[in-house]
Amino acid sequence: MKRPNIIFIVADDLGFADLGCYGGRDAQFGPVSPVLDELAAAGLRFTQGYSNSPVCSPTRFALMTARYQYRLRGAAEEPINGRSKGSTLLGLSPDHPTLPSQLRAAGYHTALIGKWHLGYPPHFSPLRSGYEEFFGPMSGGVDYFSHAGTNGQHDLYCGEEEKMEVGYLTDLLSQRAVDYVQRMAPTASQDKPFFLSLHYTAPHWPWETREDHALVADIKSNLFHLDGGNIHTYQRMIHHMDEGIGWIVNALKETGQLDNTLIVFTSDNGGERFSDSWPLVGGKMDLTEGGIRVPWIAHWPVAVPAGTVTTQQCMTMDWSATLLELGGAVMPSGYAPDGVSLARVLRNPAANFSTALYWRMNHRGQRALREGDWKYLRVDGNDYLFNIPADERERANLAKKQPDRLANMRNQWEDWNATMPPIPEDATVSLGYSAKDMPQR
Template sequence: MPASSQRPNIIFIVADDLGYADLGCYGGRAPVSPVLDSLAAQGLRFTQGYSNSPVCSPTRFAMITARYQYRLRGAAEEPINSKSRGSTTLGLPTEHPTLPSLLKASGYNTALIGKWHLGYPPVFGPLRSGYDEFFGPMSGGVDYFTHCDSRGTHDLWFGEDEHRQDGYLTDLLSDRAVDWVGRMAPDAAQGKPFFLSLHYTAPHWPWETRDDEALAQEVKDNLFHLHGGNIHSYRRMIHHMDEGIGRVMAALRQHGLADNTLVVFTSDNGGERFSDNWPLVGGKMDLTEGGIRVPWIAHWPAAIAPGQVSEQHCLTMDWSATMLDAAGVSAHPDYPLDGVSLMPVLRGATPAFERPMFWRMNHRGQRAARLGDWKYLRVDGHDYLFNLVADERERANHASREPERLAELRAAWEAWNASMPPIPDDATVSLGYGVKDMPQR
């Protein structure tokens, strides 16, 4: 375990519904992300990184536990919605060790600024699962100005108290993050590091930019904003988030903390309506590549050489395991991690190691496995086999041409699935998304 004074500060930045190719460093078609592009250029960018789920709250269960989300009942909801207020089962059990609780026990200051989406107080909540401080919404999506959820309930909190504050939510989260870094800087300088989860709601619906406060009344009864939005407002939402991240990085530099702070950026799942996922097919709620392959950027000047690009396969929970490893913190013995530390990759080790990955979704009976270059996918009872190195768009189905390989990957998925709890019969799925335009068998 590294000496306390050498342990890094950690900032885990998560966008919401960001597409694989929305950022400039991933081929984006508009200059919306100069700060993130610079972090990638000065650090490490992953091209074969995935989310644990193609929908938000299941990924967040994996992110906070460093374990497959399927181990917890709440993650069977795809996703948890505002109707779960008052539930005693649909949330993150407070007795379960988490990334923040393990870091806190080892001496880290901890905070979540942004989206929680893992159950509601008084049974669940960030302060009950390892965070010293919380500011943000509890639910999956809120209006950027009124801060009301899809049921019209005000949903902005400080700790477990409802908090009313005027302002564009993306900016409020950035402001609070800058403030928190400044307040933690003296401790960090004295060898007590910090862990900040900065979980933006951008660019999740509704499609409102900083200048669109008038839209708040228009979308208050239709938070999904089905009749509105466009690629221009969507891109500006990303840019507002990027500006905020730039301010956080400036705060780190101001306090002399940038060199030994591990900053990780990703999205909770693939993109939605206005996202750019090129060259991938599908999006949110899909186990096609567009639903689960996401940006992963790591910046840590003390440990990561600049200008690195990796094809290492990884999942959300691997990054949580990596953060624990970077801090020299072990898992709770009763809750072994499913995540695999990427520290050797961050420190420049090559070649990349083999990382089998598995997914399942109640929605349309989806299942997927990736082993090496090959991916097994099932949708609506149809099996597909894709060589992703040759065919990232998943157009050429090899299932009938390579039945033995298909059987091998299917057997691997079945063996993994047998190690997980079954999907409960009462688990619900949010409709309105789903796999489209799949090739014929």
């Protein structure tokens, strides 16, 4: 089979149940995510998929390397923020092989449109880690109109040069992706497959829709915007992203590329204050299910059976390993993926396999292990044991009823953790604003 084009779409802070196909509620204007719902209906939907971290940058390290993010110093920052600007340490080293660098070596054209958040130039940038093209912000939270970052400075780049462009950021990213898809259409002189990373900032704060131009009057307060926003604005932001994905799907159809393009959609972590994560609890920064269980949709007409659902457990780095396999790329010796390819599941959703998924988190001393039906969790020094299929809300702690299982899973986590570098003492935990400003969950 001819190698597929790949479009890997990452939403930012999207809750597990924000999309209609994951049980999300309609908005006042109607369905929130009709395009993504249609892609799921015509493809494969994962119900037990996770992100590598409950915060942004560490998940992106795992995506880029197909490995546990804990192996890299920069990923100990949760997430990388403005203080790392100019740092030669806090970022994804250009020397480290990546998903895009290896796909590029295997003959793919590569591009990142959207959020980078893995360090700042001159030491780090997408162009130094395997992408041939880049358009988007280097940092995390960016105002959707002024394109200012959390320090109030402009943060929209084309390559490594600042790009002044008027428009609502979600739409600018979608339009850029449409242009890329059109340019990558096969011709007599261009028949390379492409790998497009499309990393939206939506629905990350500040909570702004296309109609909210007036909010940019005070950039600094608007970026944090903790006294604003509402569920209606939040749903509209998701809908704007969904519309843009529809433009891209149409461009694939018009250029004859849809059938052999693998579109993957997910989120970098769980949701924030306006997100819907039912029936899960917790959110961003938490290793409870609401902080790490995220949507995973795969649409690939020539290979993925339509209308299918799988309970296969997976996390971000497994998808990186999958794309490497499908693209005929490999990681060099010494950089073997921790992720396990899901290629067999894409073609046969019933072909589930056993896996163990591990997390650790500076914030509140959290740790977690999911294996089969069971999850071991530690928060603030307290150990928990949950049977997830029976108790997705993680309310019934079975630790005292099954002490042997708890001990075995705790030991298993300890053994895994011993294979990872320790968390540096100077690593910071930050959302970019004080936790006291956030509503209690």
